[in-house]
Amino acid sequence: MSNRYIGDRAFYRNVFSIAIPIIIQNGITNFVSLLDNIMVGQVGTIPMSGVSIVNGLLFVFNLCIFGASSGAGIFTAQFFGSQDHRGIRHTFRFKVLSCLLLTLFGNLLFTLGDKLLIGLYLTGEGDAATAAGALAYGQRYLKVMLWGSLPFAMANAYSSTLRETGETVVPMVAGVSAVLVNLVLNYVLIFGHFGMPAMGVEGAALATVISRYAELAIVALWTHRNAAKNPFITGVYRSFHIPGRLLKDIILKGMPLLVNEFLWASGMAVLSQCYSTCGLDVVPATNISSTLYNVGSVVFLAMGNAVGIIMGQMLGAGRSREEIQDHNRKLLVASVFCGGIFGLLMAAVAVPFPRIYNTTESVQQLAAMLILLNSIALPFNSYTNATYFTLRSGGQTMVTFLFDSCFVWGFCVPLAYVLTRFVGIGIIPLFAICQATDLIKCVIGGIMIKQGKWIQNLTR
Secondary structure: OHHHHOOOHHHHHHHHHHHHHHHHHHHHHHHHHHHHHHHHHHHOHHHHHHHHHHHHHHHHHHHHHHHHHHHHHHHHHHHHHOOOHHHHHHHHHHHHHHHHHHHHHHHHHHHHHHHHHHHOOOOOOOOHHHHHHHHHHHHHHHHHHHHHHHHHHHHHHHHHHHHHOOOOHHHHHHHHHHHHHHHHHHHHHHHOOOOOOOOOHHHHHHHHHHHHHHHHHHHHHHHHHOOOOOHHHOOOOOOOOOOHHHHHHHHHHHHHHHHHHHHHHHHHHHHHHHHHOOOOOHHHHHHHHHHHHHHHOHHHHHHHHHHHHHHHHHHHOOOOHHHHHHHHHHHHHHHHHHHHHHHHHHHHOOOOHHHHOOOOHHHHHHHHHHHHHHHHHHHHHHHHHHHHHHHHHOOOHHHHHHHHHHHHHHHHHHHHHHHHHHHOOOHHHHHHHHHHOHHHHHHHHHHHHHHOOOOOOOOO
């Protein structure tokens, strides 16, 4: 049994050679985001509410960028497995073009609809002045943040390609450097140290924008200066030609991923809006709990990336079906184990963590309960995340579309809408019920993994 579910040292050495740099980068990123969140929280509950709403909206854009890169990334990992550098060059071009188009569309949407989108989260019971203040802070924060959307998208195109071709250290260094820049500038610009004016939420946004340009500069310069290690980058901008057959394949396999990421992220945004109708205290409380959850989920998300990369490379290299299934089974177990460990750590700090924030006692108590519920859900989230990346590695993007976003919109969103609009349920039981729906996804994901239809080589 242990040999069936637990790998040897060579297995884990390979897994963590991919996962650890991602863990370090994402861990530092999320930890600094936590510190940023605490800094904004020191300004007050109302500014924190405005910022958290905008970050939730920008999360939809960020996942669209991730989805566009991931669709082409399926082919990148398999091209690397077969050492086809020209194919990698074409997939990178697709990522760049997709990110440019999505950035243009996203900026137009947020510029024209900022008041409407932010206002959707301020309809719960509470003081009208509080809602108006949160709206004003959110608009000011968003206006500055949009300047960082393009470097974020381009850095994602570079970093994802490097990871898929086995280079995980450079994206990690770029990401860590960016978050350190962000942390220092947040301290300076939010509170007005070293002779700088105290800019509040706008200072937090400006620090983030500058850090994203720093990340892009590091990852792009290294890639182009090390063309021998990255043959795909040679001549990549001489034209934007992508062979028609490959373009069609990427769109057919990758477009469901982009649509999936958009629908899933927008579904999460709608769920947050449903939560917000339970009262204005819910917005800052969910912001506090989700910030800690992001730190706790670092390892299992990195494990998901490792699953996708390792499975893609094995599929592209033509490994046997039995070997691929054996590796995947052990990766799933490792991912769930990591989720369980970090779930316990989250539960241990559920009560003291919200007290760091400069907010009311009711918000702190509510945040503590939400953190406990998130800690229970973490191992199940780990499993569904790993199954998602497994199915995606073999090009089962339509299946992942049904598994992920269709489940959110077809089940979770209607459930939350009915419970809040017609039942009048409180936020704690509502949040617990919505989190428990992941148990259904665990069963569905396990069945699809066992069927093995995802085991296919897309580069032949």
